[in-house]
Amino acid sequence: MTATSPAETSPTAASENPAILDVRGLWKVFGPRAADVPGSPLAELSRAELKERTGCVAAVRDASFSVRRGEVFVVMGLSGSGKSTLVRCLTRLVEPTAGEIVLDGTDIRRAADKQLRDLRRHRFAMVFQHFGLLPHRRVLDNIAYGLEIQGVKKAPRYSRATEMLDLVGLTGYADSYPDQLSGGMQQRVGLARALAGDPEVLFFDEPFSALDPLIRRDMQNEVIRLHREVGKTMVFITHDLGEALRLGDRILVMRDGALVQTGTPDEVVGAPADDYVREFVRDVSRSHVLTLRWIMRPPEAGDALDGPELGPDVVIKEAVPTVLRADRPVRVVADGELLGVVGAAEVLEVIAE
Numbered sequence: 001m002t003a004t005s006p007a008e009t010s011p012t013a014a015s016e017n018p019a020i021l022d023v024r025g026l027w028k029v030f031g032p033r034a035a036d037v038p039g040s041p042l043a044e045l046s047r048a049e050l051k052e053r054t055g056c057v058a059a060v061r062d063a064s065f066s067v068r069r070g071e072v073f074v075v076m077g078l079s080g081s082g083k084s085t086l087v088r089c090l091t092r093l094v095e096p097t098a099g100e101i102v103l104d105g106t107d108i109r110r111a112a113d114k115q116l117r118d119l120r121r122h123r124f125a126m127v128f129q130h131f132g133l134l135p136h137r138r139v140l141d142n143i144a145y146g147l148e149i150q151g152v153k154k155a156p157r158y159s160r161a162t163e164m165l166d167l168v169g170l171t172g173y174a175d176s177y178p179d180q181l182s183g184g185m186q187q188r189v190g191l192a193r194a195l196a197g198d199p200e201v202l203f204f205d206e207p208f209s210a211l212d213p214l215i216r217r218d219m220q221n222e223v224i225r226l227h228r229e230v231g232k233t234m235v236f237i238t239h240d241l242g243e244a245l246r247l248g249d250r251i252l253v254m255r256d257g258a259l260v261q262t263g264t265p266d267e268v269v270g271a272p273a274d275d276y277v278r279e280f281v282r283d284v285s286r287s288h289v290l291t292l293r294w295i296m297r298p299p300e301a302g303d304a305l306d307g308p309e310l311g312p313d314v315v316i317k318e319a320v321p322t323v324l325r326a327d328r329p330v331r332v333v334a335d336g337e338l339l340g341v342v343g344a345a346e347v348l349e350v351i352a353e
């Protein structure tokens with residue numbers, strides 16, 4: 001099947017939301033006289049050339065994107081592509097070299113130390129691969145820890161921590177110590193701790209990459225469930241395409257510090273921006289990711305137009321039984337309007353790939 005762009009971007013709940021985080025022209029250059037690079041002719045050099053000429057590494061190059069309120073925004077790329085540096089710049093754990101970062105009207109790059117500390121305590125939360133739990137404190141104390149730093153009094157602190165303990169499915173483990181829990185459970189504690197302070201944005205840096213595949217899948221489902229329940233904006237770093245496709249409302253693909261593509265999972269799989277992305281998504285089952293919007297065609301003379309009706313955002317795999325069972329084309333309809341039709345031929349072409 002030749003990839004054609006869908007008629008319009010598939011709407012998800014978060015896609016209609018305004019941006020919570022706006023990033024413009026962000027650079028992070030490591031090395032001598034790093035500040036001279038952005039905006040100079042050196043900025044045009046490839047990462048390797050820049051390194052050779054100046055000894056500097058452009059970890060993030062001229063990144064511009066927006067994260068929408070309530071979405072799961074995944075940053076994906078191979079090792080060394082700049083994912084961690086990019087996301088650390090957003091909270092200034094790494095100091096950017098150039099560019100603008102605005103969180104809901106607050107200019108993060110201009111924030112003074114105290115404002116930055118307040119932002120990190122109250123508006124952001126981070127979940128890392130290494131859980132960062134305090135080994136000598138009980139699970140409940142670990143969850144309450146961020147609130148303690150925020151100055152929340154003991155009773156509300158522990159009542160909130162208990163609520164979070166239940167939310168992540170660890171009821172009964174309040175008095176355990178971190179080393180008595182499995183890796184997956186420890187990461188649940190990390191999630192509960194991050195959620196306890198009711199942050200506006202949750203940042204995840206490869207949180208599940210040290211876990212066994214089955215536990216990892218469990219934890220991904222847990223993030224999906226928590227996102228549904230608490231509706232937080234999440235920025236999630238991963239090098240794993242499957243994880244990105246499963247979790248992301250939108251995916252940003254990085255290579256050598258630069259942004260290569262930003263799009264919904266079906267856009268990244270259905271219309272990869274270049275050979276690098278195409279290579280990444282080569283083995284993905286398109287029928288599991290693409291929607292009817294991608295394969296519908298205009299009705300032709302002779303098509304019966306009284307077949308079953310499905311929405312344009314139904315994933316092809318889910319539509320297969322309906323399409324193959326019907327003896328006439330499935331009508332793809334949104335808001336009462338016929339957008340196109342899908343017959344067995346269209347569906348089988350995708351599956352046959």
Ligand SMILES: Nc1ncnc2c1ncn2[C@@H]1O[C@H](COP(=O)(O)OP(=O)(O)OP(=O)(O)O)[C@@H](O)[C@H]1O
Pocket residue numbers: 030031057058059077078079080081082083084085086239
């Ligand atoms: N403190 C530093 N000093 C010099 N170079 C750095 C520093 N931190 C990162 N880099 C370089 O910046 C580039 C991007 O690294 P980064 O860790 O952001 O990539 P990543 O995509 O998160 O990779 P990984 O998944 O391996 O962590 C790499 O070439 C790395 O060597």
